[in-house]
Amino acid sequence: MEHLSDAVIRRLPGYYRHLRELEIRGVKQVSSRELGLRMGQTASLVRQDISGLGESGRQGYGYDVSQLKQTIGNLLGLEHTHTMIILGAGSIGTAVARYPGFAREGFQTLALFDEDVSRVSAQNMGLRIEPMENLGRFLQENRVDIAVIAVPASAAQGCAEKVTALGVRAVWNFAPVDLKLKEGTAVVNVHLSDSLLVLAYQMEQAAMREDQR
Amino acid sequence: MEHLSDAVIRRLPGYYRHLRELEIRGVKQVSSRELGLRMGQTASLVRQDISGLGESGRQGYGYDVSQLKQTIGNLLGLEHTHTMIILGAGSIGTAVARYPGFAREGFQTLALFDEDVSRVSAQNMGLRIEPMENLGRFLQENRVDIAVIAVPASAAQGCAEKVTALGVRAVWNFAPVDLKLKEGTAVVNVHLSDSLLVLAYQMEQAAMREDQR
Structure with a gap:
């Protein structure tokens, strides 16, 4: 994975928070557009951020909520207490x-x-x-x-x-x-x-x- | 004054805080290098930030502490309650x-x-x-x-x-x-x-x- 900028790092907790909310509500997939709306950001920035984490969405499907949450959670070290x-x-x-x-x-x-x-x-x-x-x-x-x-x-x-x-x-x-x-x-x-x-x-x-x- | 970036705006309170501390200690002038050390930033970034506020230091003197604090305080609206x-x-x-x-x-x-x-x-x-x-x-x-x-x-x-x-x-x-x-x-x-x-x-x-x- 490439080195993440401070700006991206500051956004990771927000992504994590929104993905957790979606997961709790039983939502399985999310588009860059919807994630962007929730974060107050453009879909294009969301795609750029997430591709920098080594994850990619699928055309017409978007991102897998649980998988993306897991990826970001691991980056944040949340598998440890x-x-x-x-x-x-x-x-x-x-x-x-x-x-x-x-x-x-x-x-x-x-x-x-x-x-x-x-x-x-x-x-x-x-x-x-x-x-x-x-x-x-x-x-x-x-x-x-x-x-x-x-x-x-x-x-x-x-x-x-x-x-x-x-x-x-x-x-x-x-x-x-x-x-x-x-x-x-x-x-x-x-x-x-x-x-x-x-x-x-x-x-x-x-x-x-x-x-x- | 030019439009300030979010990154500069986020640093303004830190500048203000350090300038206030200096003023309380009776310090009249401060160099970009010293302000940078206190903020954990390079002297060059400090000069760039402050010049963006329309203020400039003097060679061999630096910035006037009270004047710079006043300028930043006004930008932050601190003359009002x-x-x-x-x-x-x-x-x-x-x-x-x-x-x-x-x-x-x-x-x-x-x-x-x-x-x-x-x-x-x-x-x-x-x-x-x-x-x-x-x-x-x-x-x-x-x-x-x-x-x-x-x-x-x-x-x-x-x-x-x-x-x-x-x-x-x-x-x-x-x-x-x-x-x-x-x-x-x-x-x-x-x-x-x-x-x-x-x-x-x-x-x-x-x-x-x-x-x-």
Whole structure:
């Protein structure tokens, strides 16, 4: 398979999500046009993306829903179970721990860690909270694939360095900072403020277009 | 100013964030190289991005931090205050309501709406929660710029259609669905599951590279 561009990689989860919905509804085949409509993209881009994965549809039939879902699921590593810990049991950490749907894809949260184990919001919800000082021992005793960074910005770099030094290979970062981590660490950022500012930009542009009319 | 590409628009909040940090630390000027290091990008891309905004640095000086921050802030519409409501007072809606930093940029949450106003997690935190049936009246009485969609996937499209029909022009969507809304509506998605799957893809690729060694 050819090397996939970042843009294609970002679209893979969307394809996977739509194919799963179709499969659940009992749909066996789907055209590039319909998949494009669902994704808000052209049929031509869909064909290009999927052909880049080494899959092809059939004229007049389209793609086999289950097979394409399986191909993309394998690319995303979804045949394995992934274990996660969450650093920071505040509102973001708790929301991630409670988010439905991760477990369905095989992402299992083992524990949350916080400086203050009495944090009410997470405790109330029956989640396992450990003091941050237990982190080292926990990582020796458990295989942890992913560390979720949900601590304040000022603590994020230090926390991420600590878990990667202890062998965690993937970091899902919710703190509004750009982490610098050792090579070979997979990092994906969810910068909520950045996302809100992109929305603000779109609003500003829409308002300018109105003014010009 | 030329039309900005989606890739540049996605980088604007990062530039803004780094420039704000520099400004707070009292730094007056910054080179494309240093801004690039902070953003994890080449100096050349930084110069290209910023020149596309109509700003230029000076040889041997770089960019004026405050001026560049102002330019990007204006593009993002940050000279205005934006009002928000949050639909869904579960863990995601509550996390958004409590997220620090939005208010600092002038994004003000007026209220949360939920079918069940007794939801403990949000009530506990002193947030204003209204029953969903009050939404229409609230939107008549208050100017609301942004609706945050934090309801379950099955309710998201209906909620988004309702608020946009009532005049809200921007939707920040946390439900794992691709909303179809009327033209002129600004929409930005935060698909947490998709983000996690991109991380899983990166891990899978890293593991394959290891195996090939």
